[in-house]
Amino acid sequence: MDIARLERENYEQYVGLWLNRERSDMRTANVARLGVSAAIGLAFGSPLDARWFVATCDTLDEAIYQHERHVALSRLAAENSD
Numbered sequence: 001m002d003i004a005r006l007e008r009e010n011y012e013q014y015v016g017l018w019l020n021r022e023r024s025d026m027r028t029a030n031v032a033r034l035g036v037s038a039a040i041g042l043a044f045g046s047p048l049d050a051r052w053f054v055a056t057c058d059t060l061d062e063a064i065y066q067h068e069r070h071v072a073l074s075r076l077a078a079e080n081s082d
Helices: 003-009 011-019 021-043 050-056 060-081
Strands: none
Touching: 003 011, 011 021, 021 050, 050 060
16 A cells, blocks of 8 residues: 555545554454464363454454354364264
8 A cells, every 4th residue: 555645645544544553453462362362262172252253353244153153163073073
């Protein structure tokens, strides 16, 4: 993205992006923290909470789908390990 061109041609979008830069950094850091927490939980047999998917997905629909998929795959893995 050409920031200088964006500043000249669409100043409102440029300011909006600039104001949201810290929010974006915080979301990225939080996703990394949640990933570590999830990996530790999975290592000890704990399933991922739905909140993890809400925090890491772009939409609520995607989060619901990913959580349901995770639960189904976890059950399948548990059945196959017996």
